[in-house]
Amino acid sequence: MKTAKENSYLAEVSGLSAGYGAHPVLRDIGFRVEPGSRIGVLGPNGGGKTTLFRVLLGELAPLEGSVTVRTRCGVVPQTERSRLDYPVSALDVALMGTLGRVSWWRRPGRDERRRALGALDEVGLRDLADRQFGELSGGQRQRVLVARALVQDARLLLLDEPFSGLDGPSSERLGSLLGRLSSEGRGLMISTHDIEQVRGWDMVLCLNQRQVAFGKPSETLTRPVIEATYGPQVVVIEGDGTREASAILPPQHHDRGR
Amino acid sequence: MVFEPWTQGIMQRALAEVALLGLVGGALGCWIVFYELSYSAESLAHALFPGLVIASLTGLPLLLGAGIGVTVAAVAVAILGRAPEIGRDTSVAVVISALFGFGVVLALSPASPPGLQGLLFGDVLGVSNLDLLLAAVLAVVVLVSLRLLHRQLLAVGFDRTTARSIGADPRLADIALLVLIGLATVVAVQGLGNLLVVAVLVGPAATARLLVRRMAPMMVLASLLAVLAGVAGLYLSYYAGTAGGASVAGCMVVLYLISLSVNALLRWKRKADGATAPGALGFAPGPSGGGRDV
Numbered sequence: 218m219k220t221a222k223e224n225s226y227l228a229e230v231s232g233l234s235a236g237y238g239a240h241p242v243l244r245d246i247g248f249r250v251e252p253g254s255r256i257g258v259l260g261p262n263g264g265g266k267t268t269l270f271r272v273l274l275g276e277l278a279p280l281e282g283s284v285t286v287r288t289r290c291g292v293v294p295q296t297e298r299s300r301l302d303y304p305v306s307a308l309d310v311a312l313m314g315t316l317g318r319v320s321w322w323r324r325p326g327r328d329e330r331r332r333a334l335g336a337l338d339e340v341g342l343r344d345l346a347d348r349q350f351g352e353l354s355g356g357q358r359q360r361v362l363v364a365r366a367l368v369q370d371a372r373l374l375l376l377d378e379p380f381s382g383l384d385g386p387s388s389e390r391l392g393s394l395l396g397r398l399s400s401e402g403r404g405l406m407i408s409t410h411d412i413e414q415v416r417g418w419d420m421v422l423c424l425n426q427r428q429v430a431f432g433k434p435s436e437t438l439t440r441p442v443i444e445a446t447y448g449p450q451v452v453v454i455e456g457d458g459t460r461e462a463s464a465i466l467p468p469q470h471h472d473r474g475r
Numbered sequence: 476m477v478f479e480p481w482t483q484g485i486m487q488r489a490l491a492e493v494a495l496l497g498l499v500g501g502a503l504g505c506w507i508v509f510y511e512l513s514y515s516a517e518s519l520a521h522a523l524f525p526g527l528v529i530a531s532l533t534g535l536p537l538l539l540g541a542g543i544g545v546t547v548a549a550v551a552v553a554i555l556g557r558a559p560e561i562g563r564d565t566s567v568a569v570v571i572s573a574l575f576g577f578g579v580v581l582a583l584s585p586a587s588p589p590g591l592q593g594l595l596f597g598d599v600l601g602v603s604n605l606d607l608l609l610a611a612v613l614a615v616v617v618l619v620s621l622r623l624l625h626r627q628l629l630a631v632g633f634d635r636t637t638a639r640s641i642g643a644d645p646r647l648a649d650i651a652l653l654v655l656i657g658l659a660t661v662v663a664v665q666g667l668g669n670l671l672v673v674a675v676l677v678g679p680a681a682t683a684r685l686l687v688r689r690m691a692p693m694m695v696l697a698s699l700l701a702v703l704a705g706v707a708g709l710y711l712s713y714y715a716g717t718a719g720g721a722s723v724a725g726c727m728v729v730l731y732l733i734s735l736s737v738n739a740l741l742r743w744k745r746k747a748d749g750a751t752a753p754g755a756l757g758f759a760p761g762p763s764g765g766g767r768d769v
Contacts (some may be wrong), residue, residue, distance in 0.1 A: 274640050292640040303509065303633055304690045313630045317642030322623040349688050369641060 226251050227373045227404040228273060228290075232282035235265075235272045241280050243268045248422055248431045250373060250404040255395060257415030257434065258408040260424035261447050266408045269424065270375045273406075288404075291371025295378050296358040301351030307361045308346040311336050314368025329368075336364035340394055356387025360394060367398075374398065376407045380414065412438060480713040488602045489666075493705030493723055495607075495614045496663040496675055501698030502621055503659050504680030505690065506652055509632050517673040518571045519653065520660045522548035524578035524669045527594050527661075532587065538609065541661045545653075548574055578669075597668030597720025599709070610662045617658050621694070624651055629690060666705075671724040675701055678727035685738045704730050 226249045233246035243265035250256060260266050271277040274290055291314075311333035312325050319329060337343045340360040342353075350358060359379050366374050376395075380388050392414075399405055399419075407418070415421050416434045423429035423437070423446040430442045480486045507516050526544020530537050548570055555566035582591040593601060602610075621628075628651075630643035638645050656676070663672045679701035683693045708723030715722075 276639055290640070292637050294634055294637045299634055304505075304684070304688050304693055305629065305633060306689060309629065309689070310633065313626070313633065313641055313643075316626055316630055321627050321642070325626070365641065 227288050228284070228286045230273075230282070230284050233272065233279050233284060234281040235268050235277055235279050237277075239280070243424065243426060244281075245427045246282070246424075247428065248420075250406065252372070252402040252404055253399050254420055255399045255405045255407060255418040256420040256422055257418045258406055258422045258424065259410070259412065259415060259443075259446055260408075260429075264425045264446070265427075266424060267377070270377065270406070270408070273373075273375060286373065288372035289370055290373045290375065291366030291369045293359070293362045293366055293374060293376040293379055295381065296355055296362060297382050299350070299358065299362075303351065305350050306347050307337060307342055307350055307353065307357075307364075308333055310350050310361050311346075311364045311368050314365040317369060333364070333368050336367040337361070339367060340364045341390070354387065356383045356391055359383070359387075359391055363391075363394065363398075372402070373404045374406070376405060378408050378410070380409060380411060412443065480710065485600050486709065486713065488604070488607055489599045489709055489719065490706065491607055492599055492602045492610060492666045493709060494702050495610045496659075496666050497679070497701030497703075497705045498698045499614045499617045499659045499662050500675030501679040501683070501696075501701035502694040503617060503655055504676045504678075504701075505683065505694045505697050506621070506628055506632070507656065507676055508680045508684060509690075510628075510649075510652060512652065512656070513673070513677045515653075516656050516660075516676050518567060519545060519548070519656055520664075520669055520672045520676075521575040522571050523657065523660065524575050524594070525581060526578075527664060527669065528578045528581045528587075528591060531591055531594065532581070536609070537664070538613070538658075538661050541657060541664075544574070545657045593668065594664060595668050595670055596718065597664070597666050597671055599666040599719035599723065600712075602665055606665050610665065613658050613662045617655050617662070620651065620655055624648070625691075628652070667720045667724055671720050674724035674727050675705075678724075678731050679704065682727075682731045682734045685734045700730055701727065 228250040230249075231247040234241040234244040235246075236242040242263075246269065248256075258266050258269070268277065270292065272279055272284055273286055274292060275286070308330075312329060314336070315325050315329040315332065319325060325333075334343060334346060337346050340363050342357060342360055342364065345353065345357065350361060353361065363374070363376075363379075379391060379395075383391065395405055395407065406422075409415060416438060418434060420432065421434045421437050422431045423442055425446050425448075429445045430437045481490060507513055523541045523544030526540040526542070526547070527537055528540075529535075529543075530540025551570040551574070552567050555561055555570060561569070579595070581587060582594060590598075590601075627643050627648050630641060631638045631645045631648040635645050638648075659676060660669075660672050663675050667675060679697040680693070682700050683697035687693045687696055704726040705723050708726040709719065711717055711726065712719045712722040
């Protein structure tokens, strides 16, 4: 008989290979997303993070293996990619989350607006609901996109490098928001290059065209695992001896071409 | 003097035509501008030209000719676009120029009836009641479709890569827009002609984009500006004796240039004020998203 915990997961991936055409760009993937867990997804650009997210969203069929997603899955894209001159307010963006629940040809009603404003409130941006999206700061835009996923009622959130380009205070604010969302029982998969940050989360998934490792950050993030993930070019700043390394900079830190 | 032009039936019909093409062109144009389809819209308008000419020569409805013209162009682009040695960009240019040239040869040949030149340059003063009725029906179809598709188009235009994950369909948005551009071209071709159609599909929307920052008000403003420019063009044509379609298109471009200058002036002034005001750094967040985190 399975225990309650085994039955409570939000998503499960096992023996997954995925790619475009017949050639897999990602293989041997197997992990589970439990409610309330923040999973850091580490890997070089081209390491398969985007491919994995697309499989979880159902946009890409696995070549091999199985993927079970038991809940609604929302994606929080990189705000650096969004068009800043696009004529929408923060509220308009949050309302886009209602597309899946209200027939797309209908106008969003009072309920949908209330829901979108509630989500903006949850991310601390209710006061800026009418502000144009492109006029918000990078951190605020990222939180609006989180609000859009909340409006979708997504219990599993996939965040694509949400901290990139944010200054210290914005990062902290986003970090505490993600902490609060996970404490509500949502599962978060957060792709990032910041290894130090991942140490504060619940789990880490290291990808480099295959699954290098999956587990608790304290046990998983050893120097061999990090080198297998990013290749031998990582820049290692040695720590105080209490752990393997105190800071590691991946080689393509600033290159985000996919 | 103000109302004098509108006492004549010709001018009344011309007014109704520019109102219809203004409403359609302004509203649809906002999507064309934000989906960066201005060049595609122009290409499409040119590519369906032989279809329009053949329809007028054979007495078929213009709409049918436009539909066939667009289909032929799309198939030709799809086939040639696959040839790796040509490349998609070049193949589109080849197909569009070939089709447009073919249409022009048909329209301007001595054997063709003289009215066909109107398809190229427009004949806003020669609009019949039947043309108007057809344009009105198409205008209603385009505007209702835009209303129904609004949320889809907004979500896809905002972020194409994640549109699917929130329940939008980029392919539906793209195809719908191309079909609507085809329909709008048929509405506008009578008034502006095949060569000037793109003026109403891009000019008013580009103008409105400089002035308002939300999609729905932008569409309303673009439509109003297009109708305004249309009326101004008709006045110009009536009193200065210039060609109707060209005057309307010219007024739309002038409107854009005026608002561009006003916009540049305002930005310059804001910049100058910002430089002198103490502590104003970061006060007016621009498109760079420099707003303060709260």
